Structures are given as C-alpha cells and as structure tokens.
Amino acid sequence: MNPIKSLIKDLADLHGRHRENLLPVMQGVVQKEKFLSEYSMIEIAREMDIPAAEVFGTATFYSFLETKPAGKYIIRICKTITCAMKGKNQLLFAIQDMLKIKTGETTPDKRFTLLETNCLGWCHKAPAMLINDDVYTEVTPEKVREILTNYMKENI
Amino acid sequence: MAYSYQLKRVDFIFRNENDWEKVLSNTIKKKPDEIINELISSELKGRGGAGFPTGLKWKLTAESKSKEKYVICNADEGEPGTFKDREILTKVPYKVLTAMAVCGYVTGAKEGFIYLRGEYKFLEEELNKTIDEFQYYCQEINLDFKIKIFMGSGAYICGEETALMESMEGRRGEPRNKPPFPTQAGYRKKPTVINNVETLVHTWTIFKYGAKKFYDLGVQYSRGTKLFSVSGDTPKPGIYELELGMSLQDFVYEFGDGDTKAVQVGGASGFLVPRKKFKDTAIGYEGKLVGISLPTGGSMMLFNSSRSMFNVLDNYLEFFREESCGQCTPCRVGCQQLLLGIKAVKRGEKPASYLDKLLKLTETMQLTAKCGLGQSVANSFSSIVENFREEMIY
Numbered sequence: 001m002n003p004i005k006s007l008i009k010d011l012a013d014l015h016g017r018h019r020e021n022l023l024p025v026m027q028g029v030v031q032k033e034k035f036l037s038e039y040s041m042i043e044i045a046r047e048m049d050i051p052a053a054e055v056f057g058t059a060t061f062y063s064f065l066e067t068k069p070a071g072k073y074i075i076r077i078c079k080t081i082t083c084a085m086k087g088k089n090q091l092l093f094a095i096q097d098m099l100k101i102k103t104g105e106t107t108p109d110k111r112f113t114l115l116e117t118n119c120l121g122w123c124h125k126a127p128a129m130l131i132n133d134d135v136y137t138e139v140t141p142e143k144v145r146e147i148l149t150n151y152m153k154e155n156i
Numbered sequence: 157m158a159y160s161y162q163l164k165r166v167d168f169i170f171r172n173e174n175d176w177e178k179v180l181s182n183t184i185k186k187k188p189d190e191i192i193n194e195l196i197s198s199e200l201k202g203r204g205g206a207g208f209p210t211g212l213k214w215k216l217t218a219e220s221k222s223k224e225k226y227v228i229c230n231a232d233e234g235e236p237g238t239f240k241d242r243e244i245l246t247k248v249p250y251k252v253l254t255a256m257a258v259c260g261y262v263t264g265a266k267e268g269f270i271y272l273r274g275e276y277k278f279l280e281e282e283l284n285k286t287i288d289e290f291q292y293y294c295q296e297i298n299l300d301f302k303i304k305i306f307m308g309s310g311a312y313i314c315g316e317e318t319a320l321m322e323s324m325e326g327r328r329g330e331p332r333n334k335p336p337f338p339t340q341a342g343y344r345k346k347p348t349v350i351n352n353v354e355t356l357v358h359t360w361t362i363f364k365y366g367a368k369k370f371y372d373l374g375v376q377y378s379r380g381t382k383l384f385s386v387s388g389d390t391p392k393p394g395i396y397e398l399e400l401g402m403s404l405q406d407f408v409y410e411f412g413d414g415d416t417k418a419v420q421v422g423g424a425s426g427f428l429v430p431r432k433k434f435k436d437t438a439i440g441y442e443g444k445l446v447g448i449s450l451p452t453g454g455s456m457m458l459f460n461s462s463r464s465m466f467n468v469l470d471n472y473l474e475f476f477r478e479e480s481c482g483q484c485t486p487c488r489v490g491c492q493q494l495l496l497g498i499k500a501v502k503r504g505e506k507p508a509s510y511l512d513k514l515l516k517l518t519e520t521m522q523l524t525a526k527c528g529l530g531q532s533v534a535n536s537f538s539s540i541v542e543n544f545r546e547e548m549i550y
Contacts, residue, residue: 050326058328063311064308080236121238124386124394
C-alpha cells in the first residue's frame with residue numbers, strides 16, 4: 001500500500017470514521033505530510049465514506065490545513081495589530097532575505113514555507129512567530145536569524 | 157496633586173491550590189440544584205465577552221431532557237489582544253477540569269471537550285497528562301465523566317459557540333442560526349454547556365469559597381473579577397486579575413506609558429476609547445447608571461500618540477475580511493467593502509463624506525449579519541472613525 005493511503009487508514013482506525021473524526025484525521029495527515037494534496041483528500045473521502053467535495057470544503061476552511069505543498073518547517077509570522085506595531089515587518093524582511101523567498105512561498109529545497117497569520121495570542125510578547133507548533137516570542141531580526149540558522153543546521 | 161488610582165488587584169485565578177480533589181468531591185456531595193443556585197446567586201457572567209449568566213446556562217442544560225449531553229470548554233482564544241486562556245491552561249488546568257466535571261454532574265453530561273485552538277498545540281501534551289491524572293481520580297470517586305481535547309485548525313470564527321460545534325462535527329466552522337441555543341441543541345444536536353476557560357475557573361472559585369466571596373467583588377451588575385490581557389504601548393504588558401467595574405482612567409494611570417491616546421477594549425471586535433472618554437468609561441457589563449459600560453473578553457490594547465488610527469483600523473478590517481466565514485453576505489461583502497472604502501478615502505479617490513456611507517454599512521451589518529463577528533465589526537469601525545475621523549482622511 002502506498003504510504004499516504006496507509007497513513008490515512010491508520011488515522012481513521014485511530015480516530016474513527018464518523019464525520020466528527022474528519023478534522024483529527026486531516027490534522028494527522030498535515031502533521032506528517034505538511035499539506036493535504038488532492039490525492040489525500042480523495043483518499044480520506046474514500047476511507048471515511050464522505051463526499052470528496054465535503055472533505056475539500058472543510059479542509060479549505062481552516063488556515064492550518066494547508067492544501068498547497070508546504071515545506072518541512074512552516075514559519076508563521078503574526079501580523080495582527082500588536083505584532084504589527086512591534087516590528088513584524090522587520091522579521092519578514094529578515095527571513096525573506098535569509099531564505100530568498102517571498103511571503104507565501106516555499107524554499108526550493110522544500111524545507112521552509114513563510115506565511116503570515118492572524119493573532120497567535122502572544123500580544124504581550126510581540127512580535128510572535130510559530131515554526132510548526134513551536135512558539136517564539138519577542139523576536140528580533142537578529143534572533144530570527146539565529147533561530148533559522150539552527151533549523152538549517154538540523155538534518156543536513 | 158498626584159492622582160490616586162484605585163485598581164483592585166485580586167489573586168484568585170492563578171492562586172496555586174492543590175486541593176482540587178477535595179473541592180471536586182465536596183462539591184458533588186451537594187445536590188445539582190444547590191450548585192446551580194449558588195452560581196446564580198454569585199451573578200457570574202460568561203467571561204468570553206458575551207456575558208451570559210453562567211448559572212442560568214447550566215440550569216437550562218440541566219433541565220433539557222436528553223440522555224446525551226456535553227460540556228465544552230471553549231479554548232479557541234482568537235480575539236486579537238487576548239491571551240489569558242493559554243495562561244490558565246498552563247498554570248491551573250486542574251481548576252478547569254474540576255469545573256467541567258462538576259458541570260457534568262450538574263447537567264447530567266458524561267463527556268467533556270476542550271476545544272483548543274491550533275495555535276496552542278504546544279499545550280496539548282502537558283494538558284493530556286493533567287487530564288489522565290484527573291480521570292484517574294474521577295474513577296476513584298466513581299464519577300462518570302470523560303474529558304478529551306479537540307484541536308482547532310486556525311479559524312477565529314470557531315470561537316463562536318455554534319461554529320465551534322460545527323467544527324467539532326467535522327464541518328466548516330460556520331455559525332448556526334439561534335435558536336435553538338446550545339443548551340437545547342448543541343454538539344451533535346444534544347444539550348450542551350459551552351463555557352469560556354476563564355468562566356470555568358471562576359465557578360471553581362465559587363465552589364471552593366462560596367458565592368458570597370465572589371459576589372462581594374466588583375460592582376452592581378458586574379460581580380467578581382476578570383483577567384485582563386494588557387498589550388500594546390504599555391511598560392507592563394501581561395495578564396492581570398482585576399475587579400470589574402474599574403474606570404478606564406484608573407486603568408490607564410496604571411498601565412499607560414504616559415502618552416496614551418486611546419485604548420481598544422475587547423479586541424478587534426470591541427470598542428476604541430479615545431483619551432477624552434477615559435473617565436466616563438467603566439469596564440463591566442451593561443446596567444450601570446452613569447457613563448459607558450464596556451463588556452470585554454479581557455483584551456486591553458493601548459495605543460500612544462505615535463500610532464496612526466488608520467493603520468489600526470486597516471489592520472482590524474484585514475483581520476475580519478480574512479476571518480469572516482463567508483456564509484452570510486453582510487459580513488462577507490461588508491468586511492471587504494469597508495477595507496476597500498477606507499483605503500479609497502485615504503488615497504483621496506473618495507470624498508471624506510464616503511466615511512458616512514461606510515458607517516451606514518456597518519449599521520446594516522450590525523442588524524443583518526448572522527453572528528457576532530459580522531455584527532461587531534461596527535463596534536471598532538464606528539468608534540475609530542467617529543473619534544479619529546481626521547486620521548482616516550489625511
């Protein structure tokens with residue numbers, strides 16, 4: 001069996017095949033694959049016996065359920081008011097400069113995707129950033145370079 | 157003469173108490189009616205922002221006839237400027253779990269869920285450990301109540317209670333029509349209590365210390381304490397527990413940087429209060445005789461004179477445009493048009509009077525949008541445009 005198919009089967013076995021298990025299953029696929037491809041969505045629909053259009057409709061509603069290919073590390077910079085006031089643009093520039101990508105893009109080696117996101121809930125320690133599930137707060141351009149350098153060193 | 161401010165700091169919520177087992181077993185020795193009456197007499201209102209009386213919510217759910225009921229803790233804290241629920245779930249999660257179990261006992265629900273926003277996934281592991289420990293004790297005292305975490309996936313609108321339930325049922329997080337209210341038909345169309353994280357912690361305080369202790373804090377119609385998430389231009393950003401009913405002037409004396417121009421109370425969906433109205437504004441639920449009372453989920457964002465109110469409004473509108481679920485036209489199209497509209501005025505493509513048209517549009521949205529998101533865009537829009545009109549134009 002191909003790996004995505006068996007991943008989806010395992011997730012459905014774990015969470016169940018009812019409609020209310022759809023989000024956990026999709027989250028599980030995103031955790032592993034970083035995004036939901038058309039193939040994954042059709043496969044989820046088949047495995048859980050839900051119309052594929054419904055799976056697609058649900059997936060595209062949630063900003064953390066990516067439907068476009070994404071890198072291993074998804075960087076999300078908070079752009080809501082306090083982070084905007086405390087210099088999130090400087091962070092974006094520093095990251096764009098370092099990774100040579102624009103916001104919304106993925107590096108050619110598929111390691112980093114850079115995104116902006118709405119309030120992360122760290123306004124008292126702005127600006128804030130998520131890399132996958134890990135939170136970084138009071139980030140400065142210097143700090144972000146350091147953090148990314150560490151990620152880049154990993155698994156080379 | 158120096159101004160003597162009188163903010164009343166309180167320490168109930170984060171007080172570290174290790175007697176939750178005792179609180180739980182003692183509380184469920186009482187009759188459900190007694191517990192409900194205790195909550196009603198405390199006058200505790202929902203701390204998520206809407207302010208529905210908590211005792212009444214539990215009572216209505218308890219009275220609904222169904223074998224299947226649910227308790228949901230709403231931890232989809234997404235309002236810009238709010239970050240208190242994360243702190244509660246990090247520091248005193250057992251208080252939340254205890255309150256959920258008591259709610260289950262009172263209403264007859266056997267299952268509880270914590271709907272945790274995707275942005276807080278890093279809390280999941282630790283929280284699951286606490287839940288395991290908690291369930292172990294529930295078994296010991298023969299309390300049949302299971303708690304599970306349900307992860308959100310990045311959607312502000314899922315903080316709206318019925319959208320949250322749609323999301324839990326595996327659908328797009330689009331709010332439902334009300335009525336029926338969740339107390340009659342909530343998750344899986346069964347009677348459901350859904351409370352904010354902070355509200356649940358306040359019930360814990362009431363179970364432990366009694367309703368009177370809680371009622372004695374705050375002012376008439378706004379009893380008890382509230383967690384405030386303070387951010388923006390302030391020398392001491394953070395989370396503070398204060399008595400309700402304080403004046404905004406006192407708040408600014410404590411938290412301002414000496415140059416405070418305006419305070420946004422209640423996040424992007426709340427109100428912007430300019431300096432001249434600080435002393436007439438109190439923080440609490442409606443019903444005070446004088447001045448303006450602003451209810452809030454606890455988000456307090458301070459702006460100093462270096463901030464452009466146009467940029468602030470632009471940022472909020474962009475937020476709403478993205479987070480609108482798109483289900484109803486007033487909100488979907490309204491948010492887009494408001495954003496385009498203020499930009500056009502700023503660029504001089506539309507006359508200043510166009511702002512009045514936009515204000516009319518927000519009135520329409522307030523009247524016709526299906527849920528709180530679309531209805532409350534008018535709050536920040538009108539309070540910013542009316543008080544800082546010149547900044548929108550020049």
